[in-house]
Amino acid sequence: MTAAAVEKRTSKRKKPPSLTRERIRSEALKLIDAEGLEAFSTRKLGAALGCEAMAIYWYYPSKEALLDAVVDELMSRVGRVAAPEATDWVEALREIARAYRGLAHKHPNAFPLIATRRFATEGTFAFLERLFELAQRQGIDDRTTARFFRAVSAYCSGIALNELAARGEEADREVRARFKRVSSVSRWLEPAHFDDLFEFGLGVLLDALARSVR
């Protein structure tokens, strides 16, 4: 497309908006990733977008609504990464659990948003719909689906939050040293064992699911 054609196009539709909901949302996530949730503000986001902070309010009614949109995008990603298609429900749940925890590692600053916010946006529902469809095709009743889904998702949220909170816990090492048994057991709770700890609890839950499906 020539420069003239572009010119003609853009001059026809009076002028395209420089902001979009998507651009704001993804810039918000980038800022949160870079500087943390506490440091994130609509004013800084405005600066990053090259506009006044108030311009954002034309696209989102509040900062809270914008954060919901960020969560929605991240949750949709979990759904895409772990497409529950060919496998059985136990394995689909395992993949999703891993992808969900992976999200916590990829976006440590944004993850607390997901874990504390209500799990009820468009993108989240779309993803759950496919997951629950698969359960039905496997002949798993709704109650069992609900129970294991809740157990696994709660477990993953908790584990991930725990892992994130453990960053910089070395500072507490001296106070912990005064508690003999805590020190002893804590050896197994260190970051080096995070993968093992996660898979262990997940295995316990999914083994029970596998037994109850058969």
Added chain:
Amino acid sequence: MTAAAVEKRTSKRKKPPSLTRERIRSEALKLIDAEGLEAFSTRKLGAALGCEAMAIYWYYPSKEALLDAVVDELMSRVGRVAAPEATDWVEALREIARAYRGLAHKHPNAFPLIATRRFATEGTFAFLERLFELAQRQGIDDRTTARFFRAVSAYCSGIALNELAARGEEADREVRARFKRVSSVSRWLEPAHFDDLFEFGLGVLLDALARSVR
């Protein structure tokens, strides 16, 4: 004690401070319970205590440190409620899990603090020390102790956060209605089933623990 005696006492020690770490901490919790975490500020806390906001900084280095102290108090309470003395470790863990979830219901506004903050204060350690001592007396090795402790505590954090986030989720009912399977499974995820869902997942984890102990 007569008024004169009181007068003599207080005049001897030049003047007792009107603030203490404990008074500030418990007033902070009261404010968070009443108005929520977002609305909580050092300035409002100052007003509630009858002093300038800045007076708090003589007792705590920052708002963050004060919130850590609030978490510490709440965690110590869980330890006291569920005194792991006479029972075996499986049942001790079950009681603690219930007490921990109970905390979320008693202090819904403060609970996210506990779940997202590092689990490493004086009061928390004192409580864990007793819990891990009990595990040792039962002959449970440190690795198994660590694995199940982590699994159960992560599960409880996640479940509790989930339950709190579900408050006011009725607003999302219309969007959920467009997803057939989500609607169907969600019937079992409603507040009426929260107790059942919690006990179900907890049971799965603790049954596995009971098996591995024997």
Added chain:
DNA sequence: ACCTGAACACCGTTCAAGT
């Protein structure tokens, strides 16, 4: 030792105004 008060560098959001 314990607390005040002014000040600094921020917030989210409303609202009238610009283009």
Added chain:
DNA sequence: ACCTGAACACCGTTCAAGT
């Protein structure tokens, strides 16, 4: 329709000063 700019009512924290 889309964005600006001033304004309002807040924040956490520093620091000098008071008692």
